[in-house]
Amino acid sequence: NAGVMQNPRHLVRRRGQEARLRCSPMKGHSHVYWYRQLPEEGLKFMVYLQKENIIDESGMPKERFSAEFPKEGPSILRIQQVVRGDSAAYFCASSVGQGIYNEQFFGPGTRLTVL
Amino acid sequence: DQQVKQNSPSLSVQEGRISILNCDYTNSMFDYFLWYKKYPAEGPTFLISISSIKDKNEDGRFTVFLNKSAKHLSLHIVPSQPGDSAVYFCAASARSGNNDMRFGAGTRLTVKP
Numbered sequence: 001n002a003g004v005m006q007n008p009r010h011l012v013r014r015r016g017q018e019a020r021l022r023c024s025p026m027k028g029h030s031h032v033y034w035y036r037q038l039p040e041e042g043l044k045f046m047v048y049l050q051k052e053n054i055i056d057e058s059g060m061p062k063e064r065f066s067a068e069f070p071k072e073g074p075s076i077l078r079i080q081q082v083v084r085g086d087s088a089a090y091f092c093a094s095s096v097g098q099g100i101y102n103e104q105f106f107g108p109g110t111r112l113t114v115l
Numbered sequence: 116d117q118q119v120k121q122n123s124p125s126l127s128v129q130e131g132r133i134s135i136l137n138c139d140y141t142n143s144m145f146d147y148f149l150w151y152k153k154y155p156a157e158g159p160t161f162l163i164s165i166s167s168i169k170d171k172n173e174d175g176r177f178t179v180f181l182n183k184s185a186k187h188l189s190l191h192i193v194p195s196q197p198g199d200s201a202v203y204f205c206a207a208s209a210r211s212g213n214n215d216m217r218f219g220a221g222t223r224l225t226v227k228p
Contacts, residue, residue, distance in 0.1 A: 043218040108156065109156075
């Protein structure tokens, strides 16, 4: 029973390029959350998705960032025209159901470095 | 806005002694609190939680205390073991609708043999 999988684990991009981060939730989980951890800071909520729907994107920057969770395949966090300030660890979590009592299981994260 | 604060970036304790990690929050709407443990190069893993209707929750060596009036919670680990060395994140959430958790910046615990 594989846990939450994220790839790539490390991603290096030059300023202006696009970054695509993938997250495969645990088997049976249909709820996905993306968090960002900047250096020396805690995890910050970005977006919550269910299959084919964005439920809450209140933590997502308004520009350059987008997320999707298609009917088939992993959830994708896409960052267009990356800047140095996007360098961070991006964590994905998944849960069985909705609500705070449904434990979120985290993936190992993708560390994005923007040169 | 930092709604969940962990003011101690690091803590060092001797094996066998008690570790106390502290967390403060500002949002009175928070009513569910969690502690996560994170090893390097891994994602956070859930450790223990507490609902606002309780003031204490215990699970083996781990106990979380909640003081709602002070908007403060703490995690006690006793006895501490070297394998407990990790970064501990406090998180809080409001029951009403939101699924996002607010995390503190974390406290790095080092348990010395």
